[in-house]
Amino acid sequence: MTDGTAGAADKAGDTGDTGVTGVAGAGPPADLPEAAVRRLESTAFSSGLSVPDFAACLDLGLQPVALVQGFCVMQWGWYGQGSGYMRGMSPYVGGPQVAGSYSETYRCPHGFVSNEHRSWGQNLEQPWVEDAWAQGYGSAYQRMLEEATAHGAHGVIGVVDRVSSIADTGTTEFHFLGTAVTVDDGPTPAGGVPWSTYLAGQRLTKSIEAGFMPVAVVAALASVRVWAYCMTEYLMEGSMSWGSPTGPHLVEQVSKAHMAVRQLARKHVRQQLAGDELHGATIDVVARELSQGDEVIDCTLRGNRVRRFKDFDPVELPRPTVRLV
Amino acid sequence: MTEQPEVPPEPVAHDLPKDAAHRLEELEHGLFTSDLSVNEFLLVKEAGFxxxxxxxxxxIYHIGIQTRKWGESQELTKLTEAMYTARELAMNRMEEEAEQLGADGVVGVRLDVNYYEWGNDSAEFIAFGTAVKAEDGTSYRNALGKPFTSDLSxxxxxTLMQTGHVPQALVMGTCVFHIAHRKLTQALGSMGQNVELPNFTQALYEARELAMTRMQDEAGRLNASGIxxxxxxxxxxxxxxxxxxxxxxxTAVTKGSGEVTLPKPITIISLDN
Amino acid sequence: MSTSFSPGTTPPADIRAEMLLGARSLATPAPPSEKRGITSDLSVDEALLLHAAGWEPLDLVCGVAVVSVPVGVWNWGRGAISLASDAHDQAVDQAAAQLRGECSKVHGHGVVGVRVEVSVRTHHVDVELVGTAVRPISGKDARGNDAAQAMPFVSDLSARDFTLLQRAGWMPVGLAFGASFVYAPRRTAGTAMKQTRQNVELTNYTEAMYSARESAMEKMQRSALHAGGQGVVEVKVTEGPMSFARHAVGFTAWGTAVRLVAEAHQFVQPQVVLPLDDAVVTFEAESLRGSESKGRRR
Known part of the structure; x- marks a missing residue:
């Protein structure tokens, strides 16, 4: 324990009203493993910063105190796979959809054809998947912050987060790594919860110069399940059937699902911003085809939540440049 | 040892495909297209173009077959000729397109070779670039009266224009060389020893010299002052x-005004990469 | 993106004070805000440059379209596969329309830094466009128009290139796309036999591939003209056999269509920099610390 702010650790789990942490679904107060406690008690600092980043960090008046990390492994019980007869049904909720979530249905234009004919289809947001993801991500994040708080750190810079599936076990690992820092003569952040950012080095310096204080790393997952109806199935599989157009045709159901999943991810992230700005956002989309035009589309959006603490200073406009190398 | 053809093959006049003619006609109506970045676009404008x-x-060229002697290092003239002629054809067509646009030259030329699964022993030779024209009406055509070409960004x-030089043409020389396999007895004899293999050295040396000499000959024909x-x-x-x-x-260049107007550079050190 | 400094310039001493100021802003809980947060995929550098040029980011916007390719188009045939290029055109148009729709919804004047992903599959063409909607800070564009334009511009230029272009008097108008797909031509067995040992140009092959490439470019030009462009910068050309149909070759070309909005091209004196290190720098941006030199190397 390096200074008096360590007591703030008690409050670390309590993030609801601080307006500082950005991640929903706070995890339980973690009991750090013994190895972590031993490592954290060492007096020498460790940091994941490169030399230029380290130099820039000192320049800003930040002292690295420790390399901190947080983990969480989540198991997926039910992920939207399953047979077509279950379409629209979630094992976790009573009805076909949670209030306020996205859902769209498609009716077959053909009338009764056969029992196998997919006479209706649905695009459905999977809030149970999104919530589980937010819980895993949030817990790993909280654990990293707890390690940082245990060091009396004010913030965590150069955060690296990794979300990876552990092969074939139906589980996902959330892993955070960052360098905990203290601000020279700086105040303890509200609620004792350290701020965090993906940035380090000169990029962090520029952010500060520009008047953007990092608040938290923010991420959200949106998941949409596509239960294809006959037309979507024909178009995506290229099967010839009556009613399928002969020329190129917009696959409306799939296109809409793709738009929706991205809009949902932005909505989830915006809910965590509380009026702050998000910089350097990255958007990753993974679409997994299940069968016969059915798919699950997951969209992850992450970025740096920053708060404006002063107005922009003007910068010089760019000029075309020539490098003599 | 045969040289690569003394004079590049004359392009067959107007052998561009119909679609090319359509596209170029559209360009003559004022639209420009270019693969230059914004930075490069502004610099080309700055240079007065x-x-x-x-x-x-x-x-797309079918490359013939030439028998190689197992134990002898030699130039494969037939292949040399094929590689040279095919590139020259692609370059000439690119120049023709530039000509049709009334260009003074082509910058940022790239030469690529593509192989397709269905094209046995044949390869596609492609030349790309951005045709440019001087805005003050000065002609920058080269000594042969054709638009200049250059692979410069x-x-x-x-930068070249600031040094008082003008590009003439993209010049090239090629040489396809077969390097002898070593005889078993030779290989056994030198096993376990660290020795120079003079015949390998000589073969590689000769091949490179041939390619470079041919390139210089091309520049010479353009009365270029350098490459x-x-x-x-x-x-x-x-x-x-x-x-x-x-x-x-x-890129073969000739000295123009001779005035160097390059502003003094500002030195920088990058803090991250 | 990267940073550089010129030896001899020292950073101002007050950067620590700024850091402290920032840290203090987090010491008290933020008042509840009804503001709609801004999201953007711009870095700090890009946000600053945009601001310097009088623009501000509004929101991250997307456009996605999936268009089916009719059955059997990839089978053996002759000449251009127009159904596939029609599907491509429809997909990029639809995705761009979605992107513009999202941009208009947040009252943007255009979208910069658009990431373009086009994938052509056996049965469908998928197009994804993601970028940041922007608008002039004053709410007015260069011509003094108040409201968001009916037709927001779309551009894959970075914020830096956008400001650079604007400074020279140009504005992006839209993305121009063109694609063409063609069946590989065939030689008769007899011709192939005759040509085995010869050096000879395969003129029908040349013609087919050359035409297809020209046709992709021409479509791109037409779409640029249609968008009201006077030129297309940063044209990207992709080409190659389709992974699922090796006898078919696809060509795509796209770039940002631009238009001169000033009276004439504004000349901007270039900056010459001499890096003292070997690091390959891909992007340079302005810092607030005075007038360090910036460069961009490809």
Missing amino acids: HPLGFVMGSS GQDFW VGVRLEEKSHQWGSHTIEFLALG
Whole structure:
């Protein structure tokens, strides 16, 4: 324990009203493993910063105190796979959809054809998947912050987060790594919860110069399940059937699902911003085809939540440049 | 040893495909296209040129077969000729497109070779670039009265113009060389020893010299005062490891005004990469 | 993106004070805000440059379209596969329309830094466009128009290139796309036999591939003209056999269509920099610390 702010650790789990942490679904107060406690008690600092980043960090008046990390492994019980007869049904909720979530249905234009004919289809947001993801991500994040708080750190810079599936076990690992820092003569952040950012080095310096204080790393997952109806199935599989157009045709159901999943991810992230700005956002989309035009589309959006603490200073406009190398 | 053809093959006049003619007509109506970045676009403008259009030329060429002697290092003249002629064809068509746009030259030329699964022993040779025209109406055509060509980027083009030089043409020399396999007895004899293999050294030396000399001959025909940005590329293409193409490429330049107007550079050190 | 400094310039001493100021802003809980947070995929550098040029980011916007390719188009045939290029055109148009729709919804004047992903599959063409909607800070564009334009511009230029272009008097108008797909030509067995040992140009092959490439470019030009462009910068050309149909070759070309909005091209004196290190720098941006030199190397 390096200074008096360590007591703030008690409050670390309590993030609801601080307006500082950005991640929903706070995890339980973690009991750090013994190895972590031993490592954290060492007096020498460790940091994941490169030399230029380290130099820039000192320049800003930040002292690295420790390399901190947080983990969480989540198991997926039910992920939207399953047979077509279950379409629209979630094992976790009573009805076909949670209030306020996205859902769209498609009716077959053909009338009764056969029992196998997919006479209706649905695009459905999977809030149970999104919530589980937010819980895993949030817990790993909280654990990293707890390690940082245990060091009396004010913030965590150069955060690296990794979300990876552990092969074939139906589980996902959330892993955070960052360098905990203290601000020279700086105040303890509200609620004792350290701020965090993906940035380090000169990029962090520029952010500060520009008047953007990092608040938290923010991420959200949106998941949409596509239960294809006959037309979507024909178009995506290229099967010839009556009613399928002969020329190129917009696959409306799939296109809409793709738009929706991205809009949902932005909505989830915006809910965590509380009026702050998000910089350097990255958007990753993974679409997994299940069968016969059915798919699950997951969209992850992450970025740096920053708060404006002063107005922009003007910068010089760019000029075309020539490098003599 | 045969030289690569003394004079490049005359392009068959107007052998561009119909679609090319359509596209170029559109470009003549004022639209320009270019693969230059914004930075390069502004530098080309700064150098007093306006981009006219993205131009290209292509040739799918069947490369003949030449028997190689197992134990002898030799130039494979038939392959040399094929590699040279095919590139020259692609370049000529690109120049023709530039000509049709009334260009003074082509900057940022890239030469590519594509192989397709369905094209046995044949390859596609492509040349791309951005045709440019001087905005003050001065002609920058080269000694042969054709638009100049150069593989310089927008940045390099601007810098070259600031040094008082003008590009003439992209010049090249090529040489396809077969390097002898060693006889079993030779290989056994030198096993476990660290020795120079003089016949290998000599073969590689000769091949590179041939490619470079041919490139210089091309520049000589243009009365160029020098060649900048020479690159020497070595590739085995699809001939196996003992047959190598040596390709020398560079931009021939002539001295223009001779005035160097390059502003003093500002030195910088990057803090991250 | 990267940073550089010129030896001899020292950073101002007050950067620590700024850091402290920032840290203090987090010491008290933020008042509840009804503001709609801004999201953007711009870095700090890009946000600053945009601001310097009088523009501000509004929101991250997307456009996605999936268009089916009719059955059997990839089978053996002759000449251009127009159904596939029609599907491509329809997909990029639809995706761009979605992107513009999202941009208009947040009252943007255009979208910069658009990431373009086009994938052509056996049965469908997928197009994804993601970028940041922007608008002039004053709410007015260069011509003094108040409201968001009916037709917001779309551009894959970075914020730096956008400001650079604007400074020279140009504005992006839209993305121009063109694609063409063609069946590989065939030689008769007899011709192939005759040509085995010869050096000879395969003129029908050349013609087919050359035409297809020109046709992709021409479509791109037409779409640029249609968008009201006077030129297309940063044209990207992709080409190659389709992974699922090796006898078919696809060509695509796209770039940002631009238009001169000033009276004439504004000349901007280039900056010449001499890096003292070997690091390959891909992007340079302005810092607030005075007038360090910036460069961009490809």
